[in-house]
Amino acid sequence: MKTLTPSYLKHQFLIAMPHMADPNFAQTLTYIVEHNAHGAMGLVVNRPQELNLADILEQLRPDEMPPASTLQVPIYLGGPVQTDRGFVLHSSECSFQATVALEGLSLTTSQDVLLAIAAGAGPKQSLITLGYAGWEAGQLEAELADNAWLNCPFDPEIIFGLTSDLRLEAAAASLGINLNLLTSQAGHA
Incomplete structure (x- = not known):
C-alpha cells in the first residue's frame, strides 16, 4: 500500500476566497512562511495599518528622532496572532541577528533590520508586519477543503513591485x- 505524502504550502500565497467570513482574513493575500504536520504560519501582505516605521522607531528609541524617510515605510497587519511582534519579509542580500532563509527570501524578527532600513542600509526590498497568521495541525488543510482559500506560487514581484x-x-x-x-x-457540486 502506497502512502501519500502531504502537500504543504510553504513559500506559496494563500488567496482568501470572496466568501471568507473571518474578518481577520477577508480579502487577504497571505505568504506562507512555514507549513508542516504541526501546522502553518503566514504573513498577510496586503493590509497596511495606520502605522509607519517612524511610529515603531519612536517606540523602540524614544530619545531619537526617526529619519523622515521612515514616515513613508508602511507597517502591515500580518495576522491576528502576537500583534505586538514584528516580522520583516525581505530580499536575501543581507542578514541580521534573527534571520531565517526562505527560498530566495528572508524573514527577520530582530530589531536590527528596522534600524538598518531606517538608516538606508537595509535590504533592497522589505515588507514589515506586526503579528502573524497561525493554523493548528490540520486546520489549514480543512479550510482549503472547505474552499476558504486558493493557493498559488509565490511571486516576489507581487509583494515588492505592487x-x-x-x-x-x-x-x-x-x-x-x-x-x-x-x-x-460557498457550495459543493
Missing part, C-alpha cells in the same frame, strides 16, 4: 482567476 491594494487580484490573476467574477456563495 501596491498593497493590487496584490490580491494579481495573485489570483496568476491562476487565471478574476475574484470579482467568483460568487460569494
